[in-house]
Amino acid sequence: MNLEETPREHAFREEVRDWLAREITSIGTFERFADRLEADRRLAGAGYLGYHWPEQFGGGGGTPNLAAILDAERAEAGVPASSSPSRFGINLLGPTLMVHGTPAQQHEFLPPILRAEAVWCQGFSEPEAGSDLANVQCAGRLEGDALVLEGSKVWTTQAHEADWCFALVRTDPKAPRHRNLSFVLIDMRQDGIEIQPLVQLTGQAEFSQVFFEGAKVPLAQVVGEIGEGWKVAMTTLGAERTFAQLSRYRQYEAEAARIGDMLRALEPETRDKWLERYGRARADLTGIRNLSYKITSLATAGEELGALTSVTKLWWSTTHQRLVELGYEIAVEADLEVDLWYRLWLESRGETIYAGASQIQKNIISERILGLPR
């Protein structure tokens, strides 16, 4: 057990930091999708996109430790993996295709992901299939050598920017639950697809409801067997929950430092009443860092992560909500940056809902870690 970087890790951190300063920070503030995509393409050119992918699939074969360093440095430079347009391809679809894709599918779809040429979105959730993902209703009806889609998907992040969507569709209305779904790759640039952005609490529209009316998926774009989509999707969800969260830690630390700046602007006697809560919030943030270290170390040693990823999801989402709540209250008191903290407060409400709601994570923890009955 140790926290020291090896010389190789240290050199890699320096190399990445220099490269990011040289090639990335000049692009802009990364508020625009186009800027973030440009950053992805430059990262791809240097081999930093899919750095942790195995070499046989064109990746960098980086160890979990090196990938974690890259993740943290990207966050510092303003291009965290969590806001990268390529994240659905790199983190979710890529690892899924490596396990379940045919050689032809791997050959066709993996390289464009690594070059940030194909932007992907994820089509799992539906109006009636949120936490109960297996209740997918969007139909894929077999016609000739293609599936014809009827139905809709919801909460689809960056749907209006995406070239492709990987999705679960119901291909056999009569088969039992978990045996009636197929995992498909949908070309988003075709007729029969309508995208309706959903305006969020903040007034922005990062995700949409997507309606399919006759859009087609050639059978060559079904991953795994027809009817085996649930199994394929489990690999995707497993991939979703395995990343370390160092980039989040860096991002939230920066927000905490901003709260510190607001506190400094207050008179000492007003400031003091906030300090205990602020100290606790900062303490709790380090839990994200430590969990990331643990996940990375276990992954490096090839040990099972179990439900540790659920612990991590629950922790970062609730900790960040507490931090932002504090920031908002102090902003009002100090009359500084109220708009910013109000927006962050609204935004952070979603964090305990998406990527597995807190209630689902608690079910997983209580059943898989504690062994309580279902």
Next chain:
Amino acid sequence: MDFRFDKDERDIIDQVGLTLRRHLRPARLLDDASVDGAWRALAEDGWIHAGLAAEFGGAELPLAMVAAIGRESGRVVAGDAYTNNAVLLPALFAGAGPEALADFAPGFLLGDGRGLAPQGGDGEQSSWCFGAEPGFAAYEIDGGRLVRYPAGSWELRGPAGLGLAIGAVTLRADAEPDLTVDATPFDPGTLAAANVVHAAGLVGLGETALADTVEYVGQREQFGGPIGRFQAIKHGLAEVAVWLEVAWNAVLYAALQPSDVAVSIAHLQAVEACDAATRAMVQFFGGIAMTWEHHAHLYVKTAQLSRFRFGSTREHALRVVGELSTEAVVL
């Protein structure tokens, strides 16, 4: 970076846990003979001085391993004796020089002392003694001197009716020290290490409280099935499990990098986790946990009395915010 114990380290930790559990189970906590047995077994196997330098007879285990042993000690609800004997007393002996060590060391290395441990670095006598048992020597700091009182010359005076061997150590009127040496106050490093091992013990205590509660709600049937199937209970215990995981990681981080901030974070989170675990235990066991018919009360009391050692949560939170605080924090 490798933020996990490897197999060899885990084997050592498991062995300590087995030794402790062989002698000490919560139901026997009030049985002096069991406590003595566990403590002496720990000493005989060399775990008490595992963290000491080789020149003092120790195995020089790193602080993370000493913390892991402290966690095992917490898991059998052994109070804070491990922190006292493994970290604080050796530091005093080391400061007192080789002659003092020759006089003192054999006794405590054999488990002969698990007594009075000072709270801070100011040399004042402690008002609380953690895990002191009749039959052992008590040590105290008195005006820059370290003194030892033999068994029988002091008594433990706890808050009335607590039923737990935690309380104020009070010397009898005729008590005479049998050894006295000059001692140096604890240096900051020693206090940091003690705080880390103390926090580890709190995590261990919380883990046992959680494990007992999980076992109980899996067996206790109401409304036609085990109550552990209800989400109200599952989610409450899941939250406790998350706190304990986070707290244990904070302890390990502080053990590897014992800065003031890291140590304070470990303290804050261990207190929070242990508090959450023992409160949940009482709530989910229900009425029986409000009585002496069940051992839950021992866990709760140990948690509540231990949490104030080595500084309050407010002091630690202020240490985390650093220069923003105008309040001087002296732990």
